[in-house]
Amino acid sequence: MTETISSVDAIVVGEKNPTAATWAGVSIIVKVTTSRGAVGWGEAVPTLRVGPVVEAIKEAARVYVGRDPHNVEANLREWYKHDFYMARSFESTTAASAIDIASWDLIGKELGAPLYELLGGRSRDKVRVYANGWYSDAVSPADFAEKARKVAAMGYTGLKFDPFGKYFDWIDEKGLEEARARVKAVRDVVGDGVDIMIEHHGRFNPNSAIAIADALSEFNPLFMEEPVHPEDLDGLAKYRSRAGIKVALGERLIGLKDALTYLEGGLLDFIQPDITNIGGVTIARKVVALAEAYGVEVAFHNAFGPIQNAVTIQMDAAIPNFLIQESFYDFWPQWKRDLVNNETPVVNGHYEVPSKPGIGVSINEKLLEELRAAGPEYFNPEEPVWVVRGTWK
Ligand SMILES: O=C(O)C(=O)C[C@H](O)[C@H](O)CO
Numbered sequence: 001m002t003e004t005i006s007s008v009d010a011i012v013v014g015e016k017n018p019t020a021a022t023w024a025g026v027s028i029i030v031k032v033t034t035s036r037g038a039v040g041w042g043e044a045v046p047t048l049r050v051g052p053v054v055e056a057i058k059e060a061a062r063v064y065v066g067r068d069p070h071n072v073e074a075n076l077r078e079w080y081k082h083d084f085y086m087a088r089s090f091e092s093t094t095a096a097s098a099i100d101i102a103s104w105d106l107i108g109k110e111l112g113a114p115l116y117e118l119l120g121g122r123s124r125d126k127v128r129v130y131a132n133g134w135y136s137d138a139v140s141p142a143d144f145a146e147k148a149r150k151v152a153a154m155g156y157t158g159l160k161f162d163p164f165g166k167y168f169d170w171i172d173e174k175g176l177e178e179a180r181a182r183v184k185a186v187r188d189v190v191g192d193g194v195d196i197m198i199e200h201h202g203r204f205n206p207n208s209a210i211a212i213a214d215a216l217s218e219f220n221p222l223f224m225e226e227p228v229h230p231e232d233l234d235g236l237a238k239y240r241s242r243a244g245i246k247v248a249l250g251e252r253l254i255g256l257k258d259a260l261t262y263l264e265g266g267l268l269d270f271i272q273p274d275i276t277n278i279g280g281v282t283i284a285r286k287v288v289a290l291a292e293a294y295g296v297e298v299a300f301h302n303a304f305g306p307i308q309n310a311v312t313i314q315m316d317a318a319i320p321n322f323l324i325q326e327s328f329y330d331f332w333p334q335w336k337r338d339l340v341n342n343e344t345p346v347v348n349g350h351y352e353v354p355s356k357p358g359i360g361v362s363i364n365e366k367l368l369e370e371l372r373a374a375g376p377e378y379f380n381p382e383e384p385v386w387v388v389r390g391t392w393k
């Protein structure tokens with residue numbers, strides 16, 4: 001009797017105090033159960049869309065339930081066929097991504113193999129990470145420097161941060177000087193042996209992004225992330241022709257064709273797909289191969305919860321064109337680490353690659369139930385949810 005998916009549950013978990021997290025105060029965990037009673041775990045994107053994503057997971061489940069979880073390619077194609085209104089719906093694609101991740105978890109567990117073994121084996125035993133989420137409430141250069149010093153002392157050899165305060169669309173001389181002072185303060189305190197990455201959150205017009213590149217290039221960032229608005233491909237091409245500094249982007253890509261657009265256009269130096277919205281492991285591995293063909297390194301986006309983090313580490317272990325891995329791990333609220341029994345700690349700036357079957361971690365289901373949260377993510381009209389808390393000043 002063929003094993004089939006019998007249920008897909010979207011479980012929203014989060015803070016009782018929604019402002020406690022520096023970012024992403026809730027997680028959307030997806031539990032896939034099969035006709036054999038086996039369970040696989042996935043995760044979907046929570047930012048700004050908890051309600052619609054939960055509903056999208058229910059819609060996607062209507063395709064997946066009854067199908068064999070092993071057939072990840074056929075199942076994703078079947079979802080694409082039914083999704084109709086293009087697979088460019090973010091909600092629908094993150095829903096399918098989460099179920100896909102859980103399917104790969106199931107396959108790994110059934111075979112007794114960690115995912116990296118299904119993806120080509122170990123290319124590395126440890127995964128170098130960079131810290132994000134470490135600079136909550138930092139405003140002055142001294143604030144950034146003090147926090148950066150502590151993060152470097154923890155062993156991190158890469159720090160990403162957004163030094164742009166409340167600026168959006170354009171930045172003036174005052175804003176450039178404020179950003180420059182913050183970046184200088186971090187560079188001075190961490191020295192040249194630690195990589196710094198500048199997060200723009202895709203919020204500037206090309207002229208401002210170019211002015212920022214001119215102001216910050218002396219500090220030798222490893223990359224400038226999302227320098228211009230994500231729809232502005234022409235503006236990105238203009239930035240690429242004028243800024244002469246490496247670009248990383250990809251967290252908002254949905255589907256393989258999105259990635260191809262940026263790769264064949266030479267619009268980035270490093271690609272940052274997010275497994276929870278690019279199309280799960282099934283599509284992420286194709287994006288990695290495409291990037292490899294273009295000589296582009298991969299630095300997966302990884303900004304939400306512990307299931308996303310775990311499956312990302314499994315892919316990092318296997319891929320040939322790995323650059324560096326984003327991690328909020330030490331700056332999460334404790335419950336996110338506890339959900340996976342703290343099985344993926346950052347040790348001296350690296351993740352050790354877990355070798356447990358599937359996504360490599362076990363889930364604390366009792367805590368999952370205790371953390372069930374209802375309703376939308378915390379919304380602060382004075383500060384966009386996508387910034388690290390307390391920095392929109
Ligand atoms: O992690 C990233 O690169 C993101 O852009 C996601 C978040 O918006 C951010 O960094 C946290 O503020």
Ligand SMILES: [Mg+2]
Nearest residue numbers: 199201225251
């Ligand atoms: Mg980003």
